[in-house]
Amino acid sequence: MPRRVTIADIAEATGVSTASVSYALNDRPGVSEETRGRIRQVADELGWRPNRAARALVNQRSTSVALVLRRIPDTLALDPFWPALLAGIERRLSAAGHVLLLRMVDDDDEVEESVYRDLAQSGCAGFVLTDLRDDDPRCALVEELEIPAVALGRARQSPGVAAVELDDRPGIRACVRHLLDLGHRRIAHVAGRPGMVHARSREQALRAELATAGLEPVEVVSGDFTAQGGADATKRLVSGDGPMPTAIVYANDLMATSGMALLADVGLSVPGDISVTGYDDAPLSAHLSPALTTVATDVVAWGEAAADALLRGIDAGPVPPTTMPPPRMVVRASTGPAPDERELDATEPEVT
Amino acid sequence: MPRRVTIADIAEATGVSTASVSYALNDRPGVSEETRGRIRQVADELGWRPNRAARALVNQRSTSVALVLRRIPDTLALDPFWPALLAGIERRLSAAGHVLLLRMVDDDDEVEESVYRDLAQSGCAGFVLTDLRDDDPRCALVEELEIPAVALGRARQSPGVAAVELDDRPGIRACVRHLLDLGHRRIAHVAGRPGMVHARSREQALRAELATAGLEPVEVVSGDFTAQGGADATKRLVSGDGPMPTAIVYANDLMATSGMALLADVGLSVPGDISVTGYDDAPLSAHLSPALTTVATDVVAWGEAAADALLRGIDAGPVPPTTMPPPRMVVRASTGPAPDERELDATEPEVT
DNA sequence: CGACCGTACTTAAACGTGTAAGACTGTCAA
DNA sequence: TTGACAGTCTTACACGTTTAAGTACGGTCG
Numbered sequence: 001m002p003r004r005v006t007i008a009d010i011a012e013a014t015g016v017s018t019a020s021v022s023y024a025l026n027d028r029p030g031v032s033e034e035t036r037g038r039i040r041q042v043a044d045e046l047g048w049r050p051n052r053a054a055r056a057l058v059n060q061r062s063t064s065v066a067l068v069l070r071r072i073p074d075t076l077a078l079d080p081f082w083p084a085l086l087a088g089i090e091r092r093l094s095a096a097g098h099v100l101l102l103r104m105v106d107d108d109d110e111v112e113e114s115v116y117r118d119l120a121q122s123g124c125a126g127f128v129l130t131d132l133r134d135d136d137p138r139c140a141l142v143e144e145l146e147i148p149a150v151a152l153g154r155a156r157q158s159p160g161v162a163a164v165e166l167d168d169r170p171g172i173r174a175c176v177r178h179l180l181d182l183g184h185r186r187i188a189h190v191a192g193r194p195g196m197v198h199a200r201s202r203e204q205a206l207r208a209e210l211a212t213a214g215l216e217p218v219e220v221v222s223g224d225f226t227a228q229g230g231a232d233a234t235k236r237l238v239s240g241d242g243p244m245p246t247a248i249v250y251a252n253d254l255m256a257t258s259g260m261a262l263l264a265d266v267g268l269s270v271p272g273d274i275s276v277t278g279y280d281d282a283p284l285s286a287h288l289s290p291a292l293t294t295v296a297t298d299v300v301a302w303g304e305a306a307a308d309a310l311l312r313g314i315d316a317g318p319v320p321p322t323t324m325p326p327p328r329m330v331v332r333a334s335t336g337p338a339p340d341e342r343e344l345d346a347t348e349p350e351v352t
Numbered sequence: 353m354p355r356r357v358t359i360a361d362i363a364e365a366t367g368v369s370t371a372s373v374s375y376a377l378n379d380r381p382g383v384s385e386e387t388r389g390r391i392r393q394v395a396d397e398l399g400w401r402p403n404r405a406a407r408a409l410v411n412q413r414s415t416s417v418a419l420v421l422r423r424i425p426d427t428l429a430l431d432p433f434w435p436a437l438l439a440g441i442e443r444r445l446s447a448a449g450h451v452l453l454l455r456m457v458d459d460d461d462e463v464e465e466s467v468y469r470d471l472a473q474s475g476c477a478g479f480v481l482t483d484l485r486d487d488d489p490r491c492a493l494v495e496e497l498e499i500p501a502v503a504l505g506r507a508r509q510s511p512g513v514a515a516v517e518l519d520d521r522p523g524i525r526a527c528v529r530h531l532l533d534l535g536h537r538r539i540a541h542v543a544g545r546p547g548m549v550h551a552r553s554r555e556q557a558l559r560a561e562l563a564t565a566g567l568e569p570v571e572v573v574s575g576d577f578t579a580q581g582g583a584d585a586t587k588r589l590v591s592g593d594g595p596m597p598t599a600i601v602y603a604n605d606l607m608a609t610s611g612m613a614l615l616a617d618v619g620l621s622v623p624g625d626i627s628v629t630g631y632d633d634a635p636l637s638a639h640l641s642p643a644l645t646t647v648a649t650d651v652v653a654w655g656e657a658a659a660d661a662l663l664r665g666i667d668a669g670p671v672p673p674t675t676m677p678p679p680r681m682v683v684r685a686s687t688g689p690a691p692d693e694r695e696l697d698a699t700e701p702e703v704t
Numbered sequence: 705c706g707a708c709c710g711t712a713c714t715t716a717a718a719c720g721t722g723t724a725a726g727a728c729t730g731t732c733a734a
Numbered sequence: 735t736t737g738a739c740a741g742t743c744t745t746a747c748a749c750g751t752t753t754a755a756g757t758a759c760g761g762t763c764g
Contacts, residue, residue, distance in 0.1 A: 004473055004720090006719095006720055006721085007720070007721070008720080016743070016744085017743065017744050017745080018720090018721080018722095018744095019721095019722080019723075019743075019744065019745080019746095020742085020743060020744075021721095022720095022721065022722055022723080023722090023723085023743090026721095026722080028722095028723090029741090029742095030741080030742065030743075031742070031743080032741080032742060032743090035742085035743085047469070049469065049470055049473035049474070050473070050474075050720090050721080051409070051473060051474055051475065051719090051720050051721070052405075052408075052414075052474035052475075053404075053405045053406075053408035053409040053414055053474060053475055053719085053720080053721095054405075054409050054719070054720035054721045054722090054749090055720080055721060055722080056404075056405035056408075056721095056749090057403070057405040057406050057409055057719090057720080057721075057722095057748095057749045057750065057751090058720080058721050058722050058723085058748070058749050059721085059722075059749085060749070062404075062405055064453075071439075082434075082435045083434045083435060086454060086456075087423075087456055090454060090455065090456045091456060094455060094456070099453055099455070100453065100454045100455070101416075101451055101452065101453060101454075102438060102442060102452045102453075102454045103442065103446060103451070103452070104438075104439055104442045104443060104446070117399070117401065118401055121356055121401035121402070121403060122401075122402075122403055122404035122405060123403070123404075123405055226635070227635050227636045227638070227639045228635075228639065230639070231639045254636065257636060257639070257640075258636060258639035258640075260641070261639050261640045261641035261643075262639070262641070264641035265641050283578070283579050283580075284579045284606065284609060284610060284636075286579070287579045287580065287582070287583045287609070287610035287613050287614070288609075288610075288613045289612070289613035289614070289616035289617050291613075356750090358749090358750055358751085359750070359751070360750080368713075368714085369713070369714050369715075370714095370750085370751080370752095371713080371714065371715080371716095371752080371753075372712085372713060372714075374750095374751065374752060374753080375713090375752090375753090378752085380752095380753095381711090382711080382712065382713075383712070383713080384711080384712060384713090387712080387713090402750090402751080403749090403750050403751070405749085405750080405751095406719090406749070406750035406751040406752090407750080407751060407752080408719090408751095409718095409719045409720065409721090409749090409750080409751075409752095410718070410719050410750080410751050410752045410753085411719085411751085411752075412719070
């Protein structure tokens, strides 16, 4: 077994004390430049690397940042959002010498709290909070634990957690305006999972933009951000006895994709009969037929910004909320002019 | 600041030494049942939780298992495979009191090795190796580091790493046979990224099954497991001057999905003109139009099995390779009878 | 009755690192 | 010459846990 090399080994090899080695290696004063150089060189030759456990123990704080995902695995599996986010976070974290701890947890408040306490006790340096819920109990929890945290999304809820906001409302509003400009008046919405902050804010944005034109959504049904949910919701929209929408705004690309497939299956053409917009700009969305009009959020950048905020929160104090640049809409082939609605106008006479 | 509660606090509260507390809490002999109970109760009341750093330090081995992903973030982002795998792994790991460390690393051998050494020095308890390459240097590395590792995929390469095999060949062979049974003879393949074990084995399986019918693939082009790659490869297949395939076997669902969209764009109907098969059974695949015929791998279960193997490797010795049950083919709407090829037969007279 | 043993518990050292406080040397000003 | 002081290095302890070795006590057996 290749015994690990410790600062004691370096101390012995250079003929100084371990304290000097520690000072030297951490760029602290109290060591002459000459010995500092010698120590560095020896450390390098011996292949020394800091032992995170020992550091964590003495510092009362480890270098690891935890991301606790509260999702059933099957829901999680659907979402190409996560790998991108993790990639962004991890890139910055590891550049700063930190490490990302990934935990998944069942959909249960008590279990969740216990996991956070566990991590806290082991000296976890920070938390990344995702999937914010209304009145999220985690905000109070991390404040009690006094551990820096960063929330992804609009979460002014709590002063103790830094928020990296990505306002998804402009994107949705742009989609709605785009559809209005194309002449659509009967616009429906397939929302995300109820109770999630970004599901609600997207729906609100849709309503707000429609209101500027004196309209209301023709119908709002909630998918749950999954492919199945998107298909089910779409089926309800087109087979209900309400008025048929000419455009559907989906809360994410995944639901839009399965929704488009369902529309095709029931013989409706996109965008001939119905226009469709998504949200996320998933990598696949550009390669669908028709290619999906959507809103491009740079999830990797979001992750990076979150990590940056968290890192600042860890070694300086609390951090003011930051805001990501608003995502831009990507117009592709899934949206087009509203179909001629003369027959509809006939049944519903309007003031001219 | 809520000072963390240590075994010393428990010791003081119960009037015993810290050693006794440690013995009691770890279910070791040497403590009477009565005091053990008292200690447990006090620990509970005080909300004590073990400090991982301290344990890691004294045990010379932490409770964390690392998964190092060597991918450019953009490639990673495309793949719904990862969240499912992570979910499976993490579920078992955390049930055993372990923790998952996620690292991403640039596509560079030296950097990669350095990351593994880093983790090893900090007492990482095990590694999960994914995306095995031919002659993967990581196998030798983890053996040198003497840290248990588990490889996902067929990796007999190294005795030191436990392999959890998921033989993807039967799935591909089933797809090919299915197509042959439907009368297809001109079958093309869109392969994965060259140099990856599972890309190669899928291609080999395709060739092998075709060989049983005395056939060869009409063409093999390599995508790279991405949506873009799938579209590009498909375009080459249908616009090349070679004979037009009547069926395309894709190495994964993502490429199949973008491929189908491209086929639709050039006016080819699926499965009327061309049949398509994928691999993975991504959650979206059932909700495409037409729904995708594919091979359903239970990625979550794979992750669980990998974690199990690794855990056994950690606290018992080396582990023999295990094999996952072969994935089953899911026949959906994207495959159908081969189109009537009379005109082709005319240009290429065959022995009747 | 002393030797011996098992049980219940404690003492003390260790893991690798960080750091406050002290020791030693040399320089400079008074 | 002496004291103050800066610079360099060391000593010694802390972090929270595990564990080998030791102590104390009561009981059993020859």
